[in-house]
Amino acid sequence: MTHAIHVEGLTLGYDRKPVIADLTLSIPAARFTALIGPNGCGKSTLLKSVIRTMPPRAGRIDVMGQPLNAMSARALARQVSFLPQVLPVPEGITVRQLVGYGRSPHNNLWGRIRGTDRAKVDEVLARLDITDLAGRMVDGLSGGQRQRVWLAMVLAQNTDIVLLDEPTTFLDINHQVELLRLARDLVATGKTVVAVLHDLNQAFRYADHIVMLRNGGLSGCGSPDKMATTPMLREVFSIDACIHPDPECGRPMVIVRKP
Amino acid sequence: MRVFWQFTLALLIAAALFAWSLSAFSTFAIGRADVLSALTGAGDTTAAKIVHRIRLPRAVAALLIGATLGISGLLMQGISRNRLASPTMLGVTGGASLGLAIVSSGLVGASMPGGVAAVIGGAVAWSLVFLLGTAWSEEASRGRLVLAGMTMGALCAGLTRLVVLLAEERALGVLNWLAGSLSNIRWTDVQVMGVVLFGSFVVGALVAPSLNLMNLGAESARALGVRLRLLRLSVFAAGCVMVGATVAVAGPIGFIGLMAPNISRLMVGSDHRILVPMSGAVGAIALLAADIAARGVAFPAETPAGAVTALIGAPFFLILARGLR
Numbered sequence: 191m192t193h194a195i196h197v198e199g200l201t202l203g204y205d206r207k208p209v210i211a212d213l214t215l216s217i218p219a220a221r222f223t224a225l226i227g228p229n230g231c232g233k234s235t236l237l238k239s240v241i242r243t244m245p246p247r248a249g250r251i252d253v254m255g256q257p258l259n260a261m262s263a264r265a266l267a268r269q270v271s272f273l274p275q276v277l278p279v280p281e282g283i284t285v286r287q288l289v290g291y292g293r294s295p296h297n298n299l300w301g302r303i304r305g306t307d308r309a310k311v312d313e314v315l316a317r318l319d320i321t322d323l324a325g326r327m328v329d330g331l332s333g334g335q336r337q338r339v340w341l342a343m344v345l346a347q348n349t350d351i352v353l354l355d356e357p358t359t360f361l362d363i364n365h366q367v368e369l370l371r372l373a374r375d376l377v378a379t380g381k382t383v384v385a386v387l388h389d390l391n392q393a394f395r396y397a398d399h400i401v402m403l404r405n406g407g408l409s410g411c412g413s414p415d416k417m418a419t420t421p422m423l424r425e426v427f428s429i430d431a432c433i434h435p436d437p438e439c440g441r442p443m444v445i446v447r448k449p
Numbered sequence: 450m451r452v453f454w455q456f457t458l459a460l461l462i463a464a465a466l467f468a469w470s471l472s473a474f475s476t477f478a479i480g481r482a483d484v485l486s487a488l489t490g491a492g493d494t495t496a497a498k499i500v501h502r503i504r505l506p507r508a509v510a511a512l513l514i515g516a517t518l519g520i521s522g523l524l525m526q527g528i529s530r531n532r533l534a535s536p537t538m539l540g541v542t543g544g545a546s547l548g549l550a551i552v553s554s555g556l557v558g559a560s561m562p563g564g565v566a567a568v569i570g571g572a573v574a575w576s577l578v579f580l581l582g583t584a585w586s587e588e589a590s591r592g593r594l595v596l597a598g599m600t601m602g603a604l605c606a607g608l609t610r611l612v613v614l615l616a617e618e619r620a621l622g623v624l625n626w627l628a629g630s631l632s633n634i635r636w637t638d639v640q641v642m643g644v645v646l647f648g649s650f651v652v653g654a655l656v657a658p659s660l661n662l663m664n665l666g667a668e669s670a671r672a673l674g675v676r677l678r679l680l681r682l683s684v685f686a687a688g689c690v691m692v693g694a695t696v697a698v699a700g701p702i703g704f705i706g707l708m709a710p711n712i713s714r715l716m717v718g719s720d721h722r723i724l725v726p727m728s729g730a731v732g733a734i735a736l737l738a739a740d741i742a743a744r745g746v747a748f749p750a751e752t753p754a755g756a757v758t759a760l761i762g763a764p765f766f767l768i769l770a771r772g773l774r
Contacts, residue, residue: 267674
């Protein structure tokens with residue numbers, strides 16, 4: 191199995207107390223990896239370090255076998271796209287413009303949108319079923335619509351690695367499932383998807399690979415079947431839960447026990 | 450197409466104001482014929498000479514300085530993602546004025562050219578504002594940056610006054626200049642501003658696509674391939690030179706850098722590739738209009754253009770700040 195992202199001895203943090211300490215971890219290529227763990231365990235910080243908004247204090251990060259430090263900003267942007275957890279509300283631009291910005295690592299330095307870019311934008315809008323929003327202003331959208339529009343921007347970037355920081359947070363159940371299926375579709379076309387998820391059942395059902403973080407360190411990683419165990423959940427989330435195969439497709443399902 | 454007509458309209462307004470400013474509010478009667486002969490270079494009447502030596506450089510300088518201030522404000526708003534940012538609000542104008550006041554009052558570094566002192570002063574003040582306002586971290590609130598900038602502006606103004614008091618014999622000249630006036634413009638100033646404005650356009654055109662992506666937040670801009678450090682450094686360097694030059698030529702003129710980009714946004718939207726020239730055009734028109742008004746309000750006495758821009762700009766700032774909340 192090849193690695194899309196490999197981090198070694200990685201330490202990240204703002205000041206004295208590191209958010210991630212001496213982490214070594216590999217993310218398999220062409221798989222859907224779910225990052226799970228309690229709040230504040232460093233999931234988002236880890237993703238941010240891959241797009242270099244969070245400089246490492248120690249250790250190294252490789253993307254597709256190349257050291258991150260050796261890649262130019264544009265070269266990295268053609269390989270890795272990122273959906274932030276907190277989405278700013280850009281004023282005065284339309285949905286089509288925002289999604290078009292996703293093409294900027296591919297077009298010339300003056301940001302000229304070409305025919306192929308326009309076709310990609312149309313394709314992504316159609317894929318996410320938001321073609322009718324194309325002419326609307328981004329600052330007038332609802333939270334869920336905004337999340338999907340930003341996701342469209344990330345997809346328009348058309349990178350081999352897609353990082354999603356809590357992509358389901360503002361979505362209703364219907365759109366959550368749609369997003370998780372979309373992630374599966376991306377993986378089917380050979381892309382690597384890494385998502386921070388809070389819903390354990392969704393993570394175990396849709397992801398190929400689970401990474402559990404706790405207190406800035408790795409608690410374990412592996413297939414959902416291997417990771418979804420009562421002792422693991424007790425260690426990482428301090429919950430007492432039993433695991434049953436879900437009746438629909440037999441993947442592990444977490445049920446919290448009575449106190 | 451709409452953008453094309455807006456630029457045409459801006460050009461027409463600028464041309465009309467320009468023509469008017471050559472003859473308007475003069476104690477010495479200037480006729481249309483004098484203006485025409487001065488423009489074609491044939492005139493040797495007193496009126497034609499006044500137009501050529503005083504009126505013409507002053508009008509051209511107003512356009513160039515206004516455009517430079519407009520673009521500098523746009524770039525500052527772009528990288529700080531804050532519509533209230535402007536040369537004055539970030540303390541750059543205050544720092545540049547202080548630098549120039551120190552040198553021109555002869556206290557220290559009297560041999561240093563005024564423009565250089567202004568650029569250095571602006572750079573120091575802006576750096577301090579960024580440190581105090583922690584402006585480059587994503588979590589920093591917008592209010593904190595503005596607060597830090599205003600504090601720095603007030604501090605610089607106080608120190609400038611102190612410098613002026615200490616240098617009694619030259620105080621009058623410095624005080625006059627501190628109000629922000631275009632009354633002492635010469636052709637050499639126009640040349641300097643021409644070069645600076647050309648540079649501003651070049652830098653503006655280069656950073657415009659990156660500023661569009663900054664609108665999506667620093668994280669997304671980074672993920673889309675923007676080199677944040679390079680972008681911030683270029684805007685910082687360019688901004689200091691742009692504001693320093695205008696301060697050296699005409700003194701501190703506030704609010705153009707705040708108003709021009711915001712008015713332009715209302716006109717043409719949020720694409721910085723169009724906003725750069727539009728902010729320049731709106732800034733040019735605003736300062737030329739302010740200069741004409743400055744000559745007209747108390748005619749035949751002259752008021753500084755900086756007072757007029759402040760009079761219009763302060764309420765504008767309040768409306769903007771209320772709207773943004």
